[in-house]
Amino acid sequence: MSIDASITMDSVIVEHQTASGPVRALDGVSLTVDGGSSVAITGPSGGGKSTLLGVIGGLARPTWGSVRIGGAEISELSERDRCDFRRRHIGFIYQADNLLPFLTLLENVGLQLSLNGKSSGTGTSLAVLAELGLAGLAYRLPDHLSGGQRQRAAVARAIAHQPKIILADEPTGALDTANAAGVIDLLLAMQREIGATLIMVTHDRGAAKRLSRQVHLRDGRLS
Ligand SMILES: Nc1ncnc2c1ncn2[C@@H]1O[C@H](COP(=O)(O)OP(=O)(O)O)[C@@H](O)[C@H]1O
Numbered sequence: 015m016s017i018d019a020s021i022t023m024d025s026v027i028v029e030h031q032t033a034s035g036p037v038r039a040l041d042g043v044s045l046t047v048d049g050g051s052s053v054a055i056t057g058p059s060g061g062g063k064s065t066l067l068g069v070i071g072g073l074a075r076p077t078w079g080s081v082r083i084g085g086a087e088i089s090e091l092s093e094r095d096r097c098d099f100r101r102r103h104i105g106f107i108y109q110a111d112n113l114l115p116f117l118t119l120l121e122n123v124g125l126q127l128s129l130n131g132k133s134s135g136t137g138t139s140l141a142v143l144a145e146l147g148l149a150g151l152a153y154r155l156p157d158h159l160s161g162g163q164r165q166r167a168a169v170a171r172a173i174a175h176q177p178k179i180i181l182a183d184e185p186t187g188a189l190d191t192a193n194a195a196g197v198i199d200l201l202l203a204m205q206r207e208i209g210a211t212l213i214m215v216t217h218d219r220g221a222a223k224r225l226s227r228q229v230h231l232r233d234g235r236l237s
């Protein structure tokens with residue numbers, strides 16, 4: 015099933031409950047992103063960037079307001095439907111690669127495919143790894159790879175199921191300049207190939223400028 019990968023957020027408020035009361039992480043965010051485009055989110059720590067990715071990706075529900083992807087109001091889906099939507103349509107990449115340490119790269123990528131019922135995903139996984147320059151490392155464990163190679167593998171896992179939305183939260187934050195540039199190259203190439211919408215949080219101004227649009231988030235508000 016293919017979806018229209020446009021994103022529409024309307025007056026989104028997210029409050030996290032804490033022992034000392036609610037913390038407002040997003041304070042009335044409205045944002046429209048065209049399907050197939052790319053947006054960089056910059057801003058200070060604690061400004062709400064990860065929370066924003068979380069509500070787009072269906073990891074969290076807004077306290078108020080709506081989040082639509084294509085025509086679907088994901089903030090109103092049941093937990094189970096939201097999980098299904100996330101698994102099929104969203105690819106996540108974080109600062110830490112989060113690869114499972116006891117699975118090879120091939121198995122890490124294949125797991126993503128098998129979650130979508132593609133049990134014979136070995137050929138696809140190998141093809142994805144090859145496309146990202148990792149064919150020779152398919153049977154290695156994550157611990158036996160460099161940080162740059164692991165993050166490339168994390169990109170492979172995130173895009174293997176051809177998600178229409180790619181959400182990257184400081185994907186190059188733990189990499190040196192050369193590896194960081196390589197991972198951004200990959201992300202942009204994969205985004206174009208799949209025709210996905212890419213939302214990327216970054217502190218790197220150079221990386222942010224490579225995306226089609228930049229927005230700034232501070233104190234839960236866009237500017
Ligand atoms: N799960 C949570 N529980 C309580 N407060 C949270 C939680 N997640 C984020 N926050 C708070 O919400 C605000 C925004 O956090 P976050 O979205 O992580 O910002 P950023 O990614 O820009 O650093 C911060 O004040 C943070 O402490």
Ligand SMILES: [Mg+2]
Nearest residue numbers: 063064065183
């Ligand atoms: Mg964050």
